[in-house]
Amino acid sequence: MAWDQIEPFLVAVAIGLLLGLERERSHSRKLPAGSRSFALLSLVGAVAAGFGQWAVAIGLAGTSALMVAAYVGSSDDDPGTTTAVAAVTAYMLGALAYTRPDVAVALAVIVAGLLVSKTRIHRFAREIVSEVELEDAIKFLAVAFVILPLLPDRALGPYGVLNPAKVWLLVVLLTGIGWVGYIGVRALGPERGLLITGLAGGFVSATATTASMSRLSRTAVGVRAPLASALLANLATFVQLLLVIGLVDRDILRRLWLPVIASAVVLIGVAAFVYWGARRAQPDHTEGDDAAPPPASRPFTLRPALILAAVLTFTLLVGRWGGEVFGPQGTVAAAFAAGLADAHAGSVAAASLAAAGDISVETALIAIGAALGSNLVVKTVLAFTAGGRRFGTRFIAAMAAPAVVFAIALSAVILK
Incomplete structure (x- = not known):
């Protein structure tokens, strides 16, 4: 198998691991999706993109439904929606990696930066910006x-x-x-x-x-x-x-x-x-x-x-x-x-x-x-x-x- 054929899938897995690891390290409680789940979701996105846009759309609907179910059943307390949204984002970035791996990596870094900057962004929005x-x-x-x-x-x-x-x-x-x-x-x-x-x-x-x-x-x-x-x-x-x-x-x-x-x-x-x-x-x-x-x-x-x-x-x-x-x-x-x-x-x-x-x-x-x-x-x-x-x-x-x-x-x- 040539490198250009396997590269999109490796990039997708790397993107999923990056976002998943950030989610696990930033939360002490059990999450609806961890680093392995994120990596698999990104990989599924890349595979779906290989079949066509219709497969990506079906996969997106399935991923969204899965995250909603996990979000509802994860805890009686509100676990927050950021992880669920990040999981859907990981799937879409995996799909993008199939055709534009460079763009997908750049966007993944931006998303990871937003996730890591949670405290700073909240402080900026609540205390600094009037x-x-x-x-x-x-x-x-x-x-x-x-x-x-x-x-x-x-x-x-x-x-x-x-x-x-x-x-x-x-x-x-x-x-x-x-x-x-x-x-x-x-x-x-x-x-x-x-x-x-x-x-x-x-x-x-x-x-x-x-x-x-x-x-x-x-x-x-x-x-x-x-x-x-x-x-x-x-x-x-x-x-x-x-x-x-x-x-x-x-x-x-x-x-x-x-x-x-x-x-x-x-x-x-x-x-x-x-x-x-x-x-x-x-x-x-x-x-x-x-x-x-x-x-x-x-x-x-x-x-x-x-x-x-x-x-x-x-x-x-x-x-x-x-x-x-x-x-x-x-x-x-x-x-x-x-x-x-x-x-x-x-x-x-x-x-x-x-x-x-x-x-x-x-x-x-x-x-x-x-x-x-x-x-x-x-x-x-x-x-x-x-x-x-x-x-x-x-x-x-x-x-x-x-x-x-x-x-x-x-x-x-x-x-x-």
Whole structure:
């Protein structure tokens, strides 16, 4: 017998043993099905798949009936339905192993992971996730998997700048990044304090986070910890920029990633130096860890993403019009103006115009630099306004090195 003929059955047995052993080790009482039963059920599934789909369906009905009978007669106490459901799953994975053993093994590992993580999942559902977060999760899934597939994926409006599917995909991406930041704060806990708050808040709005940290620097927390948090918020701007640019035009991403990564590395070094100085200066203080707020009042923040999408669409329109009337200088000016509200709006608009062939890649890179520059000006003004001269001076000094590195690297890429 050839190996490819016996492999599906061996995989099926291995899958059954994996799930069965997990079930036996996680329960002290007698179960309706043990490791041997699981292995046999998976093997039966593989054999049934060899006869055809009709045999798999009959076997599934028989397995389900057998598990129901075992569940009812196993104990007067409720033994739980997880083992019965896992047994049916083992049968189906055994059937899948007959045609797709690689997929069956991957799914078996996932199922085993879910079974092993029982305590963590229950604690997460009962103690960590709130009703508000569950409600927002449903909203996010609706935005990503219900609304997005319904939108047309074609150019509409003046100059063809409005593509509903692509604009909404940007909304999904931004809200998803906000989710990542929020979960990071919840998972790592408040003891990480201002650093986690700054990085996570930067994915929602780096400008707003910079203003918040500037105001916080006037309190007893001091200057260094809020300053490090504001710097990490600007690091989130660089990370988010690469993500959204990669979504729009990979050719620009290939030219842009080196300047962004170089400036981001410098920014990380500066933030680490600032925060290390804060901890050394205040070894007995937690830098506001116990009072650090999450990056947003709710994990799902649709309004900022919608505002950014609207700004992006308007910037695309202005950029297309400016490029047609004034040439490349019009696009750069539009990106600079958009950067006063959000760095990504002008950047994505320029990348979209380059992807459509309306401007050159070099012009798009200059426009991206202009958008980031104007946005840094706005953050600096907020740092001085909300945090005073002491915070503002240190903020602009800390951002000077990353900004210079970005400008030099971007110039080298453009002139190459």
